[in-house]
Amino acid sequence: MDQATVTPVALIVGVTGMAGVAITEALKKPTALGGPWTVYGVSRRPLPTWFPSSLLNQHIELDTLNQQQTHKLISPLASQITHVFWVALQVNESEEINISLNSTMLSNVLNALTSSSDSKLSHVTLQTGTKQYMGPIFDPILSTQLVPRDSPYIEEYPRLPFPNFYYDLEDILASYSKSFTYSIHRASMIMGASTRSYYNLLLTLAVYALICKHENYPFRYMGNKYTWEHFWDVSDARLLAEQQIWASVTNKAKNEAFNCTNGDMFTWKTIWKVLCDVFEVEFVPFDEKEKFDFMEFMKDKGQVWDRIVEENGLYKTKMEDITCFGGMEMVLKIEIQHVCSMNKSREFGFYGYANTLKSVPEWVQRLRKMKILP
Template sequence: MVGVALAEAFKKPTALGGPWTVYGVSRRTLPPWFPSSFLDKYIMLDTLNKENTYEILSPLSTQITHVFWFALSVNESEELNVSLNSTMLSNVLTALTSSSSSKLCHVTLQTGTKQYMGPIFDSSLSSELVPHDAPFREEYPRVPFPNFYYALEDIVTSYQQSFTYSIHRASIIIGASARSYFNTLLSLSIYALVCKRENYPFRYVGNKYSWEHFWDVSDARVLAEQQIWASVTKQAKNQAFNCTNGDVFTWKTLWKVLCDVFDVEFVPFDENEKFDFVDFMKNKGDVWDAIVEENGLHKTKMEEVTCFSAIDVTLKLKIQHVCSMNKSRDFGFHGYANTLASIEPWVQRLRQMKILPKTW
């Protein structure tokens, strides 16, 4: 989601530090919905393969000046997350710093609010976690559990004699992609469309606490804007920043927006009514297949473009999921987005990309 927004932002004539030459790297071919005009060069590469990574990237070490890191390997075990994500980043940085004439001067690392909560998706550890108090602040100490965000930070900071860095801690990200593992908006959109097509009520999937208490999200465009700003701004170097829209909402209000966007009836949350969201959606793949076929959408499989289990865990937390943006503002970044007003435009973008159907 942020890779798409960042590549688009780089190509704007107003982009800080521009004009930019943009290299996009992925382990799969570019999807048909990705605008090729956003990239000057595309590289297909499995960064878990050390030899192949070195062979392909080391010749570019005299050209690449900035790395923006969004790569993600998601596994049930946080220890495995630490191992695989660390390997990918280490292989890339080794390849790009191997030459004495390396031009790499800044690395941008995107992480998230697990920084303040711990590995909430690792079922063997999640029951032991005690998250920090909201609003989350950058100076909070690390939670004493394995976390691949910490491992990636340590890798990047170990190179500080070679290049500067910035770390960007996102909340739930809102953007347009069918290749992002934690794509909450696309997942909820598919849920709404399945409910609409099959005449099911569009029930809230979290608990009463998240329904009523404050949350925040990160618009992919705000993340892209902050990351470019930090990469070219002296006072932002070697710093970690939260990056959210700068406002808060309740899921009750956002759910009403989703109902309006997809023209489904708003169903008030009833804590006495048991609803297993993951179980409800696990056999709805054929319904999504029919929606894709009937509307001429790009071929996607529901299990590959949704994150129902992650949403189920996240929206059943009993915390106010809110980050402080004070540090970012103090350092000079004032980007923001109106969360409730941004939902429909992002859904429209997904429709234009033929990932979601037009209104029906």
């Protein structure tokens, strides 16, 4: 792409999620690679009050599952949009349904952008994740049969012999290879700031910690001894944004898949201590002899969260909408070291990293500023 002649115009699909917020902010920085950028954002619902809406040149409220609506609202922009940042997600327990929903959304948007002769689309970034290497861990039937790849996970690993909507989305992008380039970004669990993300690890832990503090309960670990003591990684949303922008303007990175994690490792025991400091709750060491039914404990705590929101004048949220207790408990009971290799990224020239133990308090601070947490 000749930067001199084409002003880059980004369409962020899933703009109100953790990665969407981070990409919006990163593209509008004066130092953004390939900029200055014009930024359009798509979300299913109106923008929440905490969203930095002044950074968007245009917001489009759209359900991308609706083909006619998508064509009507997106195809008129085909002559402007040069880059798509795909951070949208539909989640269902059944992986077959995930494949159908997510493939439909991506196809609807790409068809709307490429069907006209004056289409300017040159690159699409697709955010997926480490289910690439683990398989459909949330599918009640398939999850019992999985044998994940050895960690650290590397991008060259062949696909697992299970349905996985990530594979289908990659194949959809590859089928357009004559029209535009693409890059795949495989995140671990994401840390960022939003009330609109389906798997929001930090907000889930924060809500749990604050409920324990409010009601004087011990802040106990809901995982197993293995994850408490073994290595794990996460992805800072700012790093995801940085890598996606880098790949979208770097020729060498075109049509490649990259892991995107902070580049460091931690044990959950260490993270637990950081959370205890941040939320001023007492550290309780994990004891596998003590039976703790986390889901049972949380199931009637919605009213406690309502009181915390009310007492602190927070942005109105419902506990069920902003947490993923079941998913988190399940993930923290897996007996694998969840670590990705960032070597490929570095070999291709991306050196971004984040210090996980520092980013936890930073994101909590950000959620407090947004009036999502007290």
